[in-house]
Amino acid sequence: MKSGLRNSFLLLLFLVRFLFFSSLSFAEETIYHFNFEKGAYFGEMYHVALGLLAEKNAYVYLPYISDSSDSISQEKLKQLEADPKARQALVIYGFLKQIGLANRVIQANSRIPPIDNKVFGLVGKERPDGTGKFVAPYVKPLAYSTQAFERFIADDNEGNLKKAATLFTRSGTDPPDEVKKFIQDQITSKQANKKPLVAIWNRQDPSYQPERNMSRETLAALVKESITKGYTPMILGPPVDPSWVEFQELISQGDVLNMTELWKKQPFNRWDTQVTGQLDLFRELKKNGGLIGQIGMKGGALDGPAVAAGLPTIELVIPDDTKDDAANSRRILRFAHSIGNMTPLEVSPKGTVRNFYETAPANWIDLLNKPDALRRHCTLLYQFLSLRPKRLR
Secondary structure, X not given: XXXXXXXXXXXXXXXXXXXXXXXXXXXXXXXXXXXHHHOOOHHHHHHHHHHHHHOOOEEEEOOOOOOOOOOOOHHHHHHHHHOHHHHHHHHHHHHHHHOOOHHHEEOOOOOOOOOOOEOHHHOOOEOOOOOOEOOOOEEEOOOHHHHHHHHHHHHOHHHHHHHHHHHHOOOOOOOOHHHHHHHHHHHHHHOOOOOOEEEEEOOXXXXXXXXXXXXXXXXXXXXXXXXXXXXXXXXXXXXXOOOOHHHHHHHHHOOOEEEEOHHHOOOOOOOOOHHHHHHHHHHHHHHHOOEEEEEEEOOHHHHHHHHHOOXXXXXXXXXXXXXXXXXXXXXXXXXHHXXXXXXXXXXXXXXXXXXXXXXXXXXXXXXXXOHHHHHHHHHHHHHHOOOOOOOOO
C-alpha cells in the first residue's frame, strides 16, 4: 500500500515537472537585458532592435526607464538626462520609440535576474505589448540578438533585409528638412573642394576597452589614404586629441571635415531623435552628398548606418579580435554577412589595415567603392571560419 502511494506521488511529481517545466523550457519569450555598468551599448541597440524584429516574442529590459508608454514626465526626463548612464537608456528608448518598438520595453521595476537565467519573476505578468502573459521568458545576452537577426535574414534574404532597413528608416520616411539644412550649412558649405566623402569614426573612450581606441597612426593612415585617392575625410565620433596637430591643420584648411561630437549638435541633440536623426544624415549624405562609405574602429556607431542607409562599411578590429576562437570577431562577422554591405578588417598597432590572416595591406577604399567586392570579402571570411546561422535554444 505504502509502495503504491509512493509510486503515485512520484508519478504526480513527474507529471507536474513535465507539464510545468517543459512549458518553461520551450517557451518562446526572450528578454534582452541592457546593463550599463559594463560600458556603452549603441552597437547592441541596433542589434537588439533587429532581434526584436526577427523574434515576435522578444522583449528588452532597459534600466532607468520605468514605463513603456508614449510619454515620460518632464520631471522624470530631467532626472534621466542628468545621469550619464540613465541618459544612455533614454536615448535607446527614444530610438526604439521612433521605430515603433517601445511596446517591447519591459518596465524597469520588474526584477530581471542575471543573464542566461529563466525569469520566473515575470511568469504570469502581462507582456508590455498587450499580447498576453509571460509564460517562461529567458534572459539572453545582447549578443544573441545578432544571431536571431542572422536566422531571420537567412530565411528570406531579400525580403527580410528590406524589412530591417525599413524599420530603421521609419517606413521609408524622407529625412527631415532640418537634417538637409544641417548638411548644407555644416558639411557642403565647408568643403574646400567638392570631392566625395569618406566617413572615418574616431573611437576615443578611456573608460571602456581603451585598447580598441583609434591610434594616432591609424587615423593618420586613413586620412592620408583618403586624401591621396581623391576623397574628403569626414571625422566622426569623439574629438580628435588636441595634441595631434596635423589633423587640426587639415581641418582648418578644409581638407578634413570635423563632425566629431555630432550628437551634441542640433538637430541631433534631442534624446528622442538623436539616433534616428543621425541615421537620416547618413541616408541623405549617401543619396545626395557624395558619401561613398564609412570606416572606423570597432564600435556600434557603424552598424546603424550600414543597415539604414545601405552604406558600405568597414569595421576595424584589433588582432585580439581575429583569433580563431574570438567570439567578438565572429559576432560582427555574422552581422556583416547578413546585411551584405559591411565587412571587418584588422588594423595593426602601426595603423596598417589588412585582412584577418594576412600581412599585406588591404585596399579598403577599393572595397568601399565596389559593393560586390565588399560582400565577397565578407563571405569569404564567414566561410573561412565555418560559420552558419545558429539556433539559440
